Amino acid sequence: MKIVILGSGGFGTSLAVMLHRCGYEVSLWSAFSQEIGQIRKYGENRKLLPGIPVDSSIDLTDDISAVSEADLLIFAVPSFALRETAQKAKAHLSKDTVLVNVGKGFEETSQKRLSVVLEEEFPENKIVILSGPSHAEEIARGIPTTIVAASKCRESAEFVQDVLMNSNLRIYVNDDVVGVELGGALKNIIAVCAGICDGMDLGDNSKAALMTRGIAEISRLGVAMGAKVETFAGLTGMGDLIVTCTSMHSRNRRAGIYIGQGLSAKDAIERVGMTVEGCMACNSAYRLAQKYGVDMPIVTELYQVLHEEKSIKDVVLDLMERPKRHENEDIWVKAK
Numbered sequence: 001m002k003i004v005i006l007g008s009g010g011f012g013t014s015l016a017v018m019l020h021r022c023g024y025e026v027s028l029w030s031a032f033s034q035e036i037g038q039i040r041k042y043g044e045n046r047k048l049l050p051g052i053p054v055d056s057s058i059d060l061t062d063d064i065s066a067v068s069e070a071d072l073l074i075f076a077v078p079s080f081a082l083r084e085t086a087q088k089a090k091a092h093l094s095k096d097t098v099l100v101n102v103g104k105g106f107e108e109t110s111q112k113r114l115s116v117v118l119e120e121e122f123p124e125n126k127i128v129i130l131s132g133p134s135h136a137e138e139i140a141r142g143i144p145t146t147i148v149a150a151s152k153c154r155e156s157a158e159f160v161q162d163v164l165m166n167s168n169l170r171i172y173v174n175d176d177v178v179g180v181e182l183g184g185a186l187k188n189i190i191a192v193c194a195g196i197c198d199g200m201d202l203g204d205n206s207k208a209a210l211m212t213r214g215i216a217e218i219s220r221l222g223v224a225m226g227a228k229v230e231t232f233a234g235l236t237g238m239g240d241l242i243v244t245c246t247s248m249h250s251r252n253r254r255a256g257i258y259i260g261q262g263l264s265a266k267d268a269i270e271r272v273g274m275t276v277e278g279c280m281a282c283n284s285a286y287r288l289a290q291k292y293g294v295d296m297p298i299v300t301e302l303y304q305v306l307h308e309e310k311s312i313k314d315v316v317l318d319l320m321e322r323p324k325r326h327e328n329e330d331i332w333v334k335a336k
Contacts, residue, residue, distance in 0.1 A: 001025065001163065004070035006085055008035050008060075009274075010048035010136035011102055012076030017049075017140050020058050022166050027059040027066045031085070036060045048274070052140040068092040072100065072163060074130075075118070078275045079105030079185075082114055086121040095124040098156055100149075102130045104184035105277045106284035111291075113181045126156035129177055130164075131184040132235040133243035135250075139169070146170040148236050150180035172235065179231030182222045186299075187241040188278030189285055190214035191252035193302055194245035196312055198253070199260020206316075210298065211245050217296045221285070224292040252278035265306045282306055297322060 001024050005012045008030035016028040030036050039045050040060050044052055059066070067073055067089045077085050082103060099118055107117050118127050132147030139145055149164075149171050151157040157173040165171045174180055190211065197207045218241075219232040231237055244250045255276045258268035269276050286303040289296040301319060304310035 001071050002027070002069050003072045003074065003163075004029065004067050005074045005076055006067070006089065007076035007078075007081075007103075008032075008039060008045065009076060009078075010045065011134075011139075012074070013039070013045040013049050013054065014052070014136040014140035015074060015076060015102070016058050017052060017054060018142075018166075018169065019164070020055050021142075024163075025059075027061055027069075028054075029061050029064065029066055031062065031081075031088075033062040036062050049137065049140050064088045065092045067097070068094065070094075070097050072160070073097050075099065075101045075103060077103060079103050079114060079277060079280065080108060080275075083107060083117050083121065086118060090121055093122065093125070095122075097125060098128065098159060099125050100128045100130050100160055103277075104131065104181075104188060105281045106185055106288075108280060108284060111284040111288055113178070113185075115177055115181060126153050127151060128153075128156050128160045129180050129184075130160065130171075131180050131240065133239045135243065135247060137249050142168045144168055144170070146172070146235060146239075148172050148174050148180055148234070150174040150177045150236075152177060174231065174234075174236075176228045176231045178225055179222050179227030180236045182225065182227055183218060183232055183234075183236035184240055185277070185281050186218040186221065186285055187214075187237075187244050188252045188276075189282045189299055189302060190218070190241060190278075191244035191250055192256040192259070192276070192278040192282070193298055195250075195253035195256020195258075196260040196305075197256075199257040199262075200312065200316075202316070207245070211241060214245075214298055215241055217294075217298055221289060221292060221294045221296060224294050225288070251276055255279065259305065260312060264309075279306055 003024050004027045006029050016026050020026045128151040134145050134147050149157045149160045161171045251272050251274050255268045255272050285299045301315040
C-alpha cells in the first residue's frame with residue numbers, strides 16, 4: 001500500500017506522520033521546494049507542527065509524478081489550490097487510485113463543492129471526502145479522534161475506513177457527501193464569528209447562541225442543496241462546529257478573535273499567518289444562500305464585516321433586533 005499526500009501543511013504533515021506510524025509507505029508532496037527542504041532539514045514541520053518528528057523514511061518530494069505510484073492519493077491543500085493541484089497530478093495518475101480530499105471549503109470562483117472539482121478533473125476515479133473534528137496538532141500527537149469518510153461509492157468509503165482507521169483514529173462511513181462537505185466548509189464561517197464573540201468578550205451566552213443558530217443556518221442551506229438534515233447533528237456538523245468554535249488550534253477562531261479586538265479582517269488574517277478558510281468560504285456561502293433562497297443572517301453579517309467594513313457592534317445589534325421568529329419555523333403547525 002502506497003499513500004501519497006499532496007500538501008505539506010499542518011494536516012498533510014500530521015497524516016503523513018500518523019500513516020507512517022501505521023506502517024504504510026508514505027510520500028508527502030509540496031508545490032514549494034522550500035517547504036520540503038525545511039522539513040527535511042529540521043526533521044519536523046517547524047512552522048505548523050513544531051516538536052512533531054517527521055521520520056526520515058517518509059518520502060518528501062516536490063515532484064508531482066510521485067502520484068503515479070499511489071494506491072491512495074490524499075489532497076490536503078487549501079480550497080483555492082485544489083483544482084490547480086489536481087490538474088498538475090492528472091497526467092501521472094492511474095484511474096484505479098482512490099482519491100481522498102481533506103480540505104474544507106468551496107472553489108471560490110464557482111462556489112462548487114470540492115468533490116465536484118475533483119469529479120470534473122478525475123471522472124474515472126473514486127472520490128472520498130474525509131471530514132470531522134480533527135485538528136492536525138492532535139492527530140499528529142496520537143490523540144483519539146473520530147471522523148467521517150463520505151462517498152457516493154460505499155466500497156471506496158469503506159476502503160478508506162479500513163486503510164486509515166487505527167487505535168487513535170476512528171472513522172465512520174456516510175453516503176451524504178453534500179452534507180458532510182457543507183458541514184465542514186460552513187462551520188469555519190461560524191468559527192470566525194465565534195472568535196469575534198471571544199474578541200469582544202461577549203461571554204458564554206452569546207457564543208452558545210451563535211453556535212446553535214449557526215448550525216440552524218448550515219442545516220437550512222444544506223437541505224436546500226440536497227443534504228440530509230441528520231448529517232448536521234453528527235460529527236461533520238455539530239461535532240466539527242464545536243471543536244472549531246472553541247479551540248485555539250482553530251485559525252478561523254483566532255482570526256475572529258483579532259477582528260473582535262478591533263483589527264481589520266485583512267490584518268487579522270495576516271496575523272494568523274495561515275489560510276483562514278472561513279473568511280474565504282463566507283463569500284461562497286453568501287452567494288449560495290442567495291441562489292437557493294435560504295435565510296442565513298449570521299453568514300450575511302460576516303460577509304458585510306469582511307467585504308463592506310460593517311462595524312461588529314452594529315452586527316450584534318442587527319442580529320439581536322431581527323424580527324421575532326419561532327425556533328422551529330420550518331415545522332411549526334398552527335393549532336386548529
